[in-house]
Amino acid sequence: MSTVIAKQVIKAASPLMLLVSLHFFIQGHNLPGGGFIAGVMAAASIALVYMVFDIQSVKQILGKRGQDIDFIEEYVPLSDAGVALAVGTGILSSSLGLSFLSHRKGVVSIPLFGKIHWTTAMLFDLGVFLAVLGSLLATVEVLGEQ
Template identity: 35%
Template sequence: MTTVILRTITRLVLPLGFVVSFAFFLQGHNLPGGGFIAGVLTASVVALAYLAYGLDVVEEDVFGREVETAVEHVQHGVVRDYQTLYAAGLAVAVAGGLAAMLYGYLTDTTIPFMTQTFRYATVPLFGHIELASAVVFDLGVYAVVVGALLTIISVVGAE
């Protein structure tokens, strides 16, 4: 049984945690931060929501699934979704590493795996912005970290 104080604090911290996580993600390829720390913060915020409301709320209210027992979380449901997020993140991270190699292949130079490339683009209202391949890799790392940590938290929380 959770308290009213925990649920109230969770409602206040949840949006703030997601905003800070997004800010950490965006600064990752230029400053300390990036996909890993943003993923850890996101998983921590979701874990706080699990503590305040329980796994059933996520399963029934967020995903709209009927759940009878906590074991169903492990067999099918939210854990399966987190495993899919993990696998997709791994694929995106590898694709981000291969993007530089593909760019080097197209420009007739040899660029090794995981080399960062970038281009500048002009966006209305923002001006010139840098589009770096490291952002794609950070997105993959973010998905891997969120998927793995939430899988662990959900499995342990269901027991």
């Protein structure tokens, strides 16, 4: 059973943690950060919600109230997709005659945002993010059942 204070703190802190996770993900290809730390931060945010609120509240947040959800079945494919994406970026660069995991970068102009710098390393980071997020949430779920 959680206290009202803990619930209110998590309601405020969890979205902020997800924003910090997004920041770490976006800056990761140029500065320290990236998919791994972003995945850890996002998983920590969701794990805090699991610990403070009951499982029905989590189902309600996910829009699956009243359904029997096996979270392991949802997290493992997320992790699998992340590994496939991360490895796929290396295989794609190799198939194009480049060295394994070589990346390209460029600039695109978007109205209201201006020039946005992009790099294919973000696809690799996204794969790492998904793999870490899925693995950690599956681990939290298994340990939570104990």
